[in-house]
Amino acid sequence: MNVFLERPNFVAALHLPPMIRIPESSPERTAELPVVLKRFGWRSPLHRIVRSLTGSKAIRSFLIGMTLRNVGVGTPRPLIAWERRGAGAMNQSYYITEEIVDATNLRLILQSSTVLEPERTALLTELARLVRGMHDAGILHRDLTLGNFLAAPKPVEGRRIFLIDLSRAVHPGRIPLPLRFMDLARMNLQESWQEFFEAYCEGHPGWKACRPLLRSFIWLRRRKMGFWKRMRRH
16 A cells, blocks of 8 residues: 555555456456545544535545546546445545556646656646536536646546546536636646646637636735735744
């Protein structure tokens, strides 16, 4: 088991033996299946109470993941989600997906000085189309940072970029442009914004005129993050 995170959520990669059968994986599987397991934790007692009323992040992640894959948006294949309740409260919540083997955090790749410009441009274009596909499907991620994207070393299922950490996502349906921009404002693309935004607006040239609105959301986001950083220092 390779542990990525221990708290508040526990995240680890492991292998499921062939005798463990999962409907969403191949029934002819004869080798161990690489998966990622996430056990959701509680940031506070209040958080646990709220989750008991609103439903587990594991079930939400599974449903959002299935919806994304059904519309062709890259995300690791959801396999299992379950929760355990007792005495009116949620005690445990787990989510398992197939692992994107040897994948790297997209933020590290885009910020690396060793990545050639053609590859960077290709990744930015694929990233923009993935996010656009998610929004067109009526889904807001609500934690759309570069750290929540994985890049595979070579194409998997015809794509290299995969969206993860779906526990905050919602599926309200049709998403107006201001809400899309609020989601995009979390992405710290810096000098790569122009390339990303051009690809995101593909087919809707009128959206490009709303770039000042996006800049306003980005500015507000940075101000908010700066405020909370100062609060934590005190």
